[in-house]
Amino acid sequence: MTEPTPDYSKGAAYMNGVYVPISEARIPVGDWGFVHSDVTYDVVHVTDGGFFRLEDHLDRFHKSLAGYRLDPGVTREEMRHILGRVVALSGLKDAFVAMISTRGVPKVYGSRNPLDCANTFIAYAVPWVDVIKPDVQERGAHLLVASVPRISPKSLDPTLKNYMWRDFTRGMFEALDKGFDTAILLDQDGFLTEGSGFNVFIVKDDKVITPDRGALEGVTRLSVLDLCPELGLQPVIGPITFDDLMDADEVFTTTTAGGVMPCARVNDRIYGNDRPGPISAKLKETYWRKHKEGWHMTPVNYADAENPFKAAA
Numbered sequence: 001m002t003e004p005t006p007d008y009s010k011g012a013a014y015m016n017g018v019y020v021p022i023s024e025a026r027i028p029v030g031d032w033g034f035v036h037s038d039v040t041y042d043v044v045h046v047t048d049g050g051f052f053r054l055e056d057h058l059d060r061f062h063k064s065l066a067g068y069r070l071d072p073g074v075t076r077e078e079m080r081h082i083l084g085r086v087v088a089l090s091g092l093k094d095a096f097v098a099m100i101s102t103r104g105v106p107k108v109y110g111s112r113n114p115l116d117c118a119n120t121f122i123a124y125a126v127p128w129v130d131v132i133k134p135d136v137q138e139r140g141a142h143l144l145v146a147s148v149p150r151i152s153p154k155s156l157d158p159t160l161k162n163y164m165w166r167d168f169t170r171g172m173f174e175a176l177d178k179g180f181d182t183a184i185l186l187d188q189d190g191f192l193t194e195g196s197g198f199n200v201f202i203v204k205d206d207k208v209i210t211p212d213r214g215a216l217e218g219v220t221r222l223s224v225l226d227l228c229p230e231l232g233l234q235p236v237i238g239p240i241t242f243d244d245l246m247d248a249d250e251v252f253t254t255t256t257a258g259g260v261m262p263c264a265r266v267n268d269r270i271y272g273n274d275r276p277g278p279i280s281a282k283l284k285e286t287y288w289r290k291h292k293e294g295w296h297m298t299p300v301n302y303a304d305a306e307n308p309f310k311a312a313a
Contacts, residue, residue, distance in 0.1 A: 011126035012089040014082045019089060022124055032117055033102025037163050040064040044219075045128070045256050046087055046095040050297035054080070056219045057256075060161070061099055067160040069114075072101040072121035079121070084308030086125040087300050094128040096257055129257045131197050136181050140264025140276045141253065143195070144180040145242065146171030150193040150214045158193070159217050168196035184253075184266075187214045192240040198255035202240060202248035203279045209236040209244075220254040220287075223296075227286055233279065245269075250277030252284075260284035 011022030033039035042061040045052055058076055065071070074082070079099060087095055104117040111117075132141050148170045156164055171183035184195040193214030194200055199221040201210045208228050210221055228235035245251065250271055251263040260283050262276030271277060276284075291297065301310050 008089045009091065011092070011124060012086040013122070013124035014086055015122055016120075019085065022126055025122070025124060027102060027120075027122070028105050030105045031102050031120070032104065032106070032114070033100075033120070033163075036103070038068075038103035038114070039100060039163055040068050040070060040161050041098055041100040041163070042161055043096060043098050043256050044083070046092065046097055046125070046300065047128075047291055049093045049302065050294075050299040051083070051087075051097070052256075052291060053219050053223070053296045054083070054298045056222065056296075057099075060217070060219065064160040064162075065101055067157060068162075070101045070103065070119045072119045074121040079123070081308065082121075082123045083125075084300055085305050086123050088302050088305035088308040090125045091302060092125055092127060095125045096127070096129040097123070097125045099123050131255045131258045132181065132253065132261045137258070137261045137276075140262050140271075140274065141181045142179075142265040143251070143253075143263055143267075144171075144175035144178055144183050145245070145267055146174050146183040146185050148174070148185065150185040150187045152188060153214060158214050161216065165196060172196055180265075185214075186242060190242060192242070192245055195253060197257065198253040198261070200240075201252050201254065202245060203250035203252075203277060204244075204248055206232065207234045207236050208279070208283075209238055209240060211240050212237045213239065218254055218256070220256055220259060223287060224254055224260060224283055227283060227290075231279075231282060231286065250280050252276075252280040260287045 006021050008021055013020050013022050013025035015025050042057050044054055044057040083097055100122040102120045104120050106116040108116050148167050151167050171185055175183035182195055184200055185193050187193050192211045199215055199218040201208055225235040246269050251266055253261045262280035264274050300308050
């Protein structure tokens, strides 16, 4: 009897050297990625059948691996191939694609020595995800500056991707309880950092400013900084206080899972006409238009999952 063809239509994953439907992807309960959040990851998006800034995401993933002293035993080229293959297997033309390395399960039961663990490499592709829902982006997101401060960078380097979200989760509950869409956090000194999975920008005159501390060096953030000069705007990476945030002309957020996402309110401050501002809207339009034009895009060969980056004949 022949084995049934796996159904990858809802997503495909790579685990322990095997490709499986996303519904079959599992990690052991003893993996330190689960029990200690000892894990790093990165997420790249696919739109219209092509990866966006794949090499930048791989660069950042390798920076995180080195920072956490994780070695999954997979080369960069192998990672690239695996990421392409999970997308090709899924058939998804618009996808959320993750690469993950966990510390793994200790070879010696009960060990507290991280050197006893065999690090893993996991990848998966699932249908597109928006961190802030499209209808909320359309009217402009409502953000709350949470009362909980961001975890100190002395304890957790924010430039290395991680799942340590206790501060974000507390902030999101606070925001939802008060009727806001999501939360952004200040650091211990009162400077703006980021939100749960997204960077924050303010617009003041012709300056487009994003925090210089407490935040991930986002790939979409980088894309906006790259686009600003084309639009006659001055990109700035610098300190942003709560007062600066309240005094801004516009506010928007950025992330791989959603792109440029305009905001309309922060706390009780309403920006412009309580809709996305003109500069935020222009950056969003330009960002997605340039995707269509092939900017930083790496097409996937869906016809040959074994060779996902080989040009189709």
